[in-house]
């Protein structure tokens with residue numbers, strides 16, 4: 001793809017505007033030059049649309065190094081390292097301390113004069129990342145607090161002008177990375193709690209928003225991104241802080257294209273776009289900007305199939321340095337998380353929160369060293385691999401690369417006999433990367449392969465066995481048994497195999513293991529009673545997969561209540577409080593109460609630390625199985641007859657959970673609870689049922705006691 005001339009032109013305009021604007025714009029009180037950094041640059045949206053123009057091959061070429069790398073270091077470092085997690089009587093803060101400690105900006109700025117990390121050694125940081133087997137580093141160029149770790153011409157609120165340190169941290173790190181062949185990447189927060197033009201202000205702030213101009217802030221942010229990209233050539237722009245109501249999809253797409261125009265081969269995460277979910281999907285009706293998904297502090301159960309994705313995770317419980325937080329994950333846990341992520345086709349971005357003096361916490365150093373030892377021997381089972389061909393392995397994980405399968409053994413088999421189910425391709429040879437000289441024999445038995453290993457585990461962290469084949473290996477997994485666990489009045493079950501040539505799926509309905517004489521699957525099974533379905537894949541009359549079994553239950557509809565005189569809508573209670581999961585609202589005094597048409601949280605009076613409880617009745621049109629859905633950020637729960645039907649509790653980004661219950665036609669007591677801690681928030685209650693496609697529960701079926 002050719003570089004867009006406009007991209008070059010706009011950059012020249014950007015820099016000339018920067019220089020011109022610095023001559024005419026006074027610094028604001030907060031140290032941010034209120035600079036119209038992008039005055040004269042093409043208006044947003046006039047950028048080349050990289051999202052739709054790029055072909056799959058071009059994208060594959062651009063993503064190649066990132067997919068090969070699989071493992072990177074995240075670094076959260078900035079002024080927040082100075083308080084080290086403590087503010088007044090609380091010690092659970094970190095990089096959010098300005099917000100969680102409600103520290104006024106002009107108070108927080110004082111940390112800058114204390115920031116002098118004299119022990120900072122970029123070469124040492126990069127060496128520790130490289131020795132740990134990490135291939136890229138993502139560091140916070142600017143976190144939500146707005147403080148810049150590079151010499152920005154667009155603000156004095158940076159390490160060169162506001163601190164005694166006066167060294168360009170990003171420049172030193174970039175040079176060290178270039179020397180060591182490590183890819184330098186920048187985290188950059190869209191949300192900026194310092195810049196006078198960023199909106200919204202924090203709910204507790206007294207700093208005036210008078211004259212704030214978000215479009216001017218966006219031009220400022222683009223100007224700084226131009227500095228970062230042009231001066232340091234990062235390989236990834238890792239956006240964050242995209243969830244506030246002033247940022248939207250259009251701005252995200254524009255920013256994505258703007259940064260691509262600055263450096264067409266750069267990779268950008270999905271947090272440039274508030275539409276991000278944990279999958280990354282570029283489809284017509286719901287285009288998402290961004291090149292990879294970013295599940296945080298979690299590993300998606302089956303990965304994000306068909307997408308590029310990266311789990312980011314802390315070693316303890318905080319991103320930024322908190323000297324009180326000793327809850328570090330063990331080296332073994334971190335190695336097994338790396339393996340688990342790679343076995344699902346993802347990257348692992350493991351975080352370090354350096355101390356104010358510029359050193360890594362010793363606990364982090366120790367874990368990096370242990371991981372490096374393991375990676376030195378077994379890194380080939382991670383780098384450049386793709387997801388496991390096995391849907392699950394009872395003793396561990398696996399990854400795939402060409403004509404090799406890497407087995408990662410967490411639980412060592414009895415007498416060293418490792419069973420590998422469903423391998424259809426003969427094994428050419430097997431060996432141990434940790435003991436290349438040692439012979440490893442393999443034998444085939446029924447529908448599994450037995451690998452004869454030493455009696456004792458090879459590596460307590462995780463042992464790797466390589467299986468090599470003449471061609472790319474083929475694996476048959478146990479059939480999928482698809483259907484709703486509980487059904488009423490009838491249930492439908494489908495049996496699906498991951499392979500299709502010359503096979504039958506034989507099954508039984510009495511819990512016994514099928515044989516070649518059992519019925520085989522030709523169309524969906526119709527159930528009218530509680531049934532256990534057991535099935536197995538057969539080829540030429542022989543079982544080639546493990547058996548799979550699932551029980552489906554005929555549900556008894558909950559009886560409707562005899563109610564009259566109900567009034568339309570729900571009762572609600574609104575609460576203030578800070579929770580990490582739903583409290584027992586019955587024990588709390590509400591800020592306000594009232595009635596509302598629906599599960600409506602617009603009555604909130606702030607953006608953080610609030611909750612709702614909605615109570616009333618749901619009028620169900622006919623007997624049947626009803627499915628309920630809760631989409632929320634943060635936590636939520638739905639009850640019918642005081643029985644939890646959907647549990648989406650906890651602090652999390654937007655996430656939907658569902659649950660089903662059989663109901664008789666008529667009125668049923670319903671209760672929904674929600675809480676919001678910080679960041680983006682959303683709360684939606686939907687349902688589906690006989691003749692009802694998935695939709696928000698309409699007001700017309702909700703009522704409450706008068």
Ligand code: FHN
Nearest residue numbers: 076095096240241296312319
């Ligand atoms: O608010 C940030 C948080 O401080 C941290 O940077 C994480 C890392 O991915 N991202 C946001 C929370 O999702």
